[in-house]
Amino acid sequence: MVIGALWLACATAPVDSASPGPTLPEADAVTLLNRASLDLRGRRPTQAELEAVEADPAALDALLDEMVDDPGFPERLVALYAEVFRTRADRFLVSLDNDVDFLDTDRALAFKHAVGEEPLRLVAYLAEQELPYTELVTADYTLANPLLLEHLPLEALEEGEGWVPARYLDDRPAAGVLSSTGLWWRYTSTFENANRGRAQAIGRILLCDDRFEAAVSFQGTTADLEERVRTDPSCTGCHATLDPLGSYLWGFVWRNQEAWLEVTRYNPTQEGDWAVTTGISPELYGQPGHDLRGLGRQLAADPRFVGCAVETAMELLLNRGLQVEDARWFTQHREDFLGSGLSLKALYRSVVDNPVYRAADSDEDWAAPLRTVRPDQLAGSLEALTGYRWTWQGNDMLDTDARGVRVLIGGVDGVLATSPAADPSTTTVLALERVAEAAAQWAVGREGELDPAERTLFLEVDLTADPGDAAVAVQVQALLLRCHGRRHALDSELVLGLTALWRALADSTQSPRQAWVLVLSGIFRHPDFLVY
Amino acid sequence: MAGLHLPRRALLGGLAAAAALPWLPAARATPAASQRRFLFVQALGGWDLTKVFAPVLDSADVEVEPEAALGLAGALPYVDHPNRPSVAAFFDRWGDQAALLHGLYVASIAHPSAIRLLLSGSLDAADADWATRIAAQAPDDPVLPHLVVGGLYYAGELGVHVGRAGSAGQLQGLSTGELLSQSDQRVVAPDPALSGEVDAWLAQAIASAQEGAGTAARAHRLDAHAQALERAGRVKDSEGLLDFRGGDVLDEQVAVAVAALSQGVSRCVTLAHPRRDDQVEWDTHALNEGVQSELFEDLFAGLGRLMDALQASPGPAGGSLADETVVVVLSELARTPTLNASNGRDHWPCTSALILGPGVRGGQAVGAYNAQLYGQPVDLASGEASESGTWLGPEHLGATLLALADIDPREAGVPAEPIEGLLA
Numbered sequence: 001m002v003i004g005a006l007w008l009a010c011a012t013a014p015v016d017s018a019s020p021g022p023t024l025p026e027a028d029a030v031t032l033l034n035r036a037s038l039d040l041r042g043r044r045p046t047q048a049e050l051e052a053v054e055a056d057p058a059a060l061d062a063l064l065d066e067m068v069d070d071p072g073f074p075e076r077l078v079a080l081y082a083e084v085f086r087t088r089a090d091r092f093l094v095s096l097d098n099d100v101d102f103l104d105t106d107r108a109l110a111f112k113h114a115v116g117e118e119p120l121r122l123v124a125y126l127a128e129q130e131l132p133y134t135e136l137v138t139a140d141y142t143l144a145n146p147l148l149l150e151h152l153p154l155e156a157l158e159e160g161e162g163w164v165p166a167r168y169l170d171d172r173p174a175a176g177v178l179s180s181t182g183l184w185w186r187y188t189s190t191f192e193n194a195n196r197g198r199a200q201a202i203g204r205i206l207l208c209d210d211r212f213e214a215a216v217s218f219q220g221t222t223a224d225l226e227e228r229v230r231t232d233p234s235c236t237g238c239h240a241t242l243d244p245l246g247s248y249l250w251g252f253v254w255r256n257q258e259a260w261l262e263v264t265r266y267n268p269t270q271e272g273d274w275a276v277t278t279g280i281s282p283e284l285y286g287q288p289g290h291d292l293r294g295l296g297r298q299l300a301a302d303p304r305f306v307g308c309a310v311e312t313a314m315e316l317l318l319n320r321g322l323q324v325e326d327a328r329w330f331t332q333h334r335e336d337f338l339g340s341g342l343s344l345k346a347l348y349r350s351v352v353d354n355p356v357y358r359a360a361d362s363d364e365d366w367a368a369p370l371r372t373v374r375p376d377q378l379a380g381s382l383e384a385l386t387g388y389r390w391t392w393q394g395n396d397m398l399d400t401d402a403r404g405v406r407v408l409i410g411g412v413d414g415v416l417a418t419s420p421a422a423d424p425s426t427t428t429v430l431a432l433e434r435v436a437e438a439a440a441q442w443a444v445g446r447e448g449e450l451d452p453a454e455r456t457l458f459l460e461v462d463l464t465a466d467p468g469d470a471a472v473a474v475q476v477q478a479l480l481l482r483c484h485g486r487r488h489a490l491d492s493e494l495v496l497g498l499t500a501l502w503r504a505l506a507d508s509t510q511s512p513r514q515a516w517v518l519v520l521s522g523i524f525r526h527p528d529f530l531v532y
Numbered sequence: 533m534a535g536l537h538l539p540r541r542a543l544l545g546g547l548a549a550a551a552a553l554p555w556l557p558a559a560r561a562t563p564a565a566s567q568r569r570f571l572f573v574q575a576l577g578g579w580d581l582t583k584v585f586a587p588v589l590d591s592a593d594v595e596v597e598p599e600a601a602l603g604l605a606g607a608l609p610y611v612d613h614p615n616r617p618s619v620a621a622f623f624d625r626w627g628d629q630a631a632l633l634h635g636l637y638v639a640s641i642a643h644p645s646a647i648r649l650l651l652s653g654s655l656d657a658a659d660a661d662w663a664t665r666i667a668a669q670a671p672d673d674p675v676l677p678h679l680v681v682g683g684l685y686y687a688g689e690l691g692v693h694v695g696r697a698g699s700a701g702q703l704q705g706l707s708t709g710e711l712l713s714q715s716d717q718r719v720v721a722p723d724p725a726l727s728g729e730v731d732a733w734l735a736q737a738i739a740s741a742q743e744g745a746g747t748a749a750r751a752h753r754l755d756a757h758a759q760a761l762e763r764a765g766r767v768k769d770s771e772g773l774l775d776f777r778g779g780d781v782l783d784e785q786v787a788v789a790v791a792a793l794s795q796g797v798s799r800c801v802t803l804a805h806p807r808r809d810d811q812v813e814w815d816t817h818a819l820n821e822g823v824q825s826e827l828f829e830d831l832f833a834g835l836g837r838l839m840d841a842l843q844a845s846p847g848p849a850g851g852s853l854a855d856e857t858v859v860v861v862l863s864e865l866a867r868t869p870t871l872n873a874s875n876g877r878d879h880w881p882c883t884s885a886l887i888l889g890p891g892v893r894g895g896q897a898v899g900a901y902n903a904q905l906y907g908q909p910v911d912l913a914s915g916e917a918s919e920s921g922t923w924l925g926p927e928h929l930g931a932t933l934l935a936l937a938d939i940d941p942r943e944a945g946v947p948a949e950p951i952e953g954l955l956a
Contacts, residue, residue, distance in 0.1 A: 090699075090809070190876070191874055192817040192818060192874050197642070197643075212642060213640070213642055213645040214640075215640055215649060215655060216639055216640060361746055361747045361750060362747060370749050370750060370753055388717055388719075389717070390717075391717075392714040393716070394716070397714070401698070403700055404702070408698055408702055408703065415809075415811070416809065416811075418644075421691050422691055423687075423691035423692045423752075423753060423756035423757075423760075424691075424753075424757045425691055425692050425693070425694060426676055426760050426763040427695035427706070429757070429760040430706040430764045430768075433727065434706055434709060434711060434712055437709075437712070437721055438712050438717075441719045493740055494737065494740075501733045504729060505726060514722070514726070517722065518726055518729070519730075521727070521730060522730045522734055522737075526734065526737060527738060527741060527753070527754060527757050531753055
């Protein structure tokens with residue numbers, strides 16, 4: 001991350017005095033529509049949106065404005081920030097074994113999933129409600145679903161289904177995600193390790209300070225390691241920051257991680273334990289503090305916090321780390337973010353206008369790399385197109401590894417896989433094939449039972465009859481428009497190839513319906529459905 | 533079309549059956565280095581060198597257990613202890629083929645970066661781990677070049693060559709389509725012959741897209757897709773003869789690994805001890821002594837069974853799998869020489885690795901620790917500690933593993949020489 005360099009370069013400079021940054025040819029409006037729809041809503045654009053932009057590329061900007069108001073936007077942020085927080089693990093170090101309600105494996109899996117989502121749901125809530133991003137570390141509430149409300153010391157602050165604002169009842173200081181169970185179950189600590197790993201997580205996630213994960217030299221050492229930690233600049237550079245930051249977090253240190261009542265609660269009586277362990281009082285980067293609530297306020301007031309929010313949004317949408325060439329637009333996005341009152345909607349809308357984001361494919365170093373759909377985008381697109389979502393016993397098979405295929409299809413669990421796969425592998429292809437086959441089968445089955453006027457995919461043909469190659473080609477063209485978000489000519493290689501495939505399959509199975517299932521699955525397995 | 537010729541069920545009815553039915557080759561073949569396979573066992577979290585690897589028994593700066601003693605397997609010294617009989621049993625049986633590599637400085641004491649550094653020699657996300665690099669150059673194009681049954685991997689830009697088996701055998705269910713039976717919205721996988729027609733169309737469609745890729749990045753992505761599609765087809769064609777199931781613990785992971793290596797499905801397999809999804813059990817900041825002792829006893833008992841299984845199974849090159857497979861056991865960190873107030877040990881930046889198998893000069897320790905448990909520089913040619921030698925890091929481990937795989941480390945961009953003293 002280059003936040004430090006960018007911050008120094010941009011903190012005091014007006015926008016127009018920064019370096020001009022790179023220029024890249026802009027992608028066409030349909031490409032941008034697909035890109036933004038997948039990035040901001042997690043699904044392909046609708047046919048109406050595609051046709052509007054085809055007819056008038058200038059219609060794109062208004063559609064981009066609408067996308068950040070779409071209910072899919074906060075859901076998308078949950079998935080995006082899972083790559084940053086890395087909390088959506090299927091397994092935590094703490095034990096659930098002492099809660100008898102969790103004898104049901106599926107229920108335990110759903111609970112752990114909810115715990116991991118708790119901090120991510122606060123991100124989504126701030127975006128949805130257009131609340132200032134600083135509430136991420138200052139909010140006097142968290143988000144909880146019925147499972148968390150049932151098993152953690154929480155009370156709901158609002159009526160409602162799903163995720164609602166809630167308050168902890170165990171006297172923990174209210175400091176947004178810093179008070180969440182999910183963050184500290186993912187990043188546990190021991191008495192002896194004094195929350196250093198947790199401090200490292202705070203630095204990386206909230207301040208984009210990843211120097212704690214940089215390599216340091218130990219070679220040739222003959223001195224005592226503990227002494228070096230205190231005196232060697234290569235050690236003190238990190239420990240002088242980590243150790244006092246960890247001192248804020250003693251209320252979350254659990255002596256027995258097998259004890260359900262301990263790991264589900266904050267212990268205010270331990271807050272001062274730093275005095276008898278490290279002896280290092282709480283500080284955030286040299287600024288003394290007192291408790292967790294104070295840490296949240298300190299973070300919110302730290303200019304790096306806002307800078308990190310901007311950097312994170314840019315990295316997530318540009319699909320790469322920031323470079324010096326990004327300085328001008330970093331400043332622009334930060335100004336837009338600040339000007340909006342720290343609205344995530346405004347920030348992401350601003351980044352979508354970044355010329356690197358809007359650029360056509362390029363092999364230039366500063367261009368955004370090709371994007372591959374993440375599991376949530378795949379699931380969202382398939383569900384929007386077909387009505388099918390691969391769940392089993394209520395658990396999303398593209399969002400779990402205990403049962404499902406999240407990592408096998410290229411996703412992130414935050415522990416064993418911390419960055420999404422770029423290239424498809426054997427397992428990616430196999431997992432994609434199966435979910436594509438399932439979605440196609442569901443879509444054909446469902447639409448076959450509907451009146452033609454109610455269908456969304458198969459408007460051009462009777463699914464039970466052979467309509468002839470010309471009609472098949474028209475239907476294939478329509479499917480490609482909906483699924484790949486791009487219109488192909490009737491005589492294009494792709495349309496002709498799929499039409500020929502349909503013919504071969506219909507002839508061999510004597511089932512037009514089955515042929516459509518397989519053709520649609522092929523469309524979902526094509527690289528143009530995966531890469532955007 | 534390499535590697536899908538041996539019906540696994542005829543070979544292995546489980547690990548116990550494999551061990552009970554020793555496979556005796558008519559002639560023991562010595563495979564070329566390029567044909568060697570690799571099995572990595574990750575004991576992530578940080579192991580305690582004083583329990584097995586570093587017999588620094590009379591130093592005032594190193595706390596050791598009361599009954600710890602020097603064990604010798606030929607010229608290979610290790611720590612022997614009555615609570616860990618499996619360690620001695622392992623070295624008695626396999627010590628002549630095993631080398632201990634000491635004093636690997638991992639330039640971090642934070643788990644995430646230490647793991648990445650040890651496994652890949654780099655913190656750059658573009659760099660793949662050693663196993664994936666070796667697997668990517670498999671001469672026989674296996675269907676899953678680097679199969680990850682447990683633990684971590686870093687694919688870098690070689691993602692097409694690596695894949696997970698899934699914590700509940702999901703890869704098996706994907707290959708047969710049976711996993712779709714676990715769907716709340718009821719669906720069934722189509723007839724394999726019909727989906728094969730879609731595969732053929734898709735391969736042609738990708739080939740057409742490759743012709744008009746436009747950018748090198750898109751061409752690379754399409755190449756990977758085509759390669760993955762072809763390999764996935766071979767997995768499906770096996771019609772369930774491949775079996776990627778198996779449980780969480782090491783023995784159950786070993787069953788999957790032995791089958792994959794024996795059938796040429798993979799060149800490299802990665803496992804995790806004690807569980808496939810674990811990277812914390814070895815991280816003993818508290819109650820170190822008992823936990824580490826139990827973990828080492830369990831690990832070496834498991835390694836013994838692993839070696840039995842390798843020896844009892846045929847390798848793709850014609851020898852036993854033990855003749856063809858280099859086993860690498862590692863942990864990203866070690867633990868401090870002295871106990872903390874919670875009877876734990878904290879992170880220590882120099883660690884050891886156990887390497888055994890073809891091409892390894894066994895029966896020796898390469899490198900050494902001093903009385904404060906710091907690694908010492910090593911003469912790469914002899915493997916002996918030498919003040920004028922080289923400080924060892926993950927890059928030396930990587931260079932040595934690549935050399936064992938017949939890959940030139942320099943050409944592979946590894947900034948280190950192999951440890952010749954470890955190579956037979």
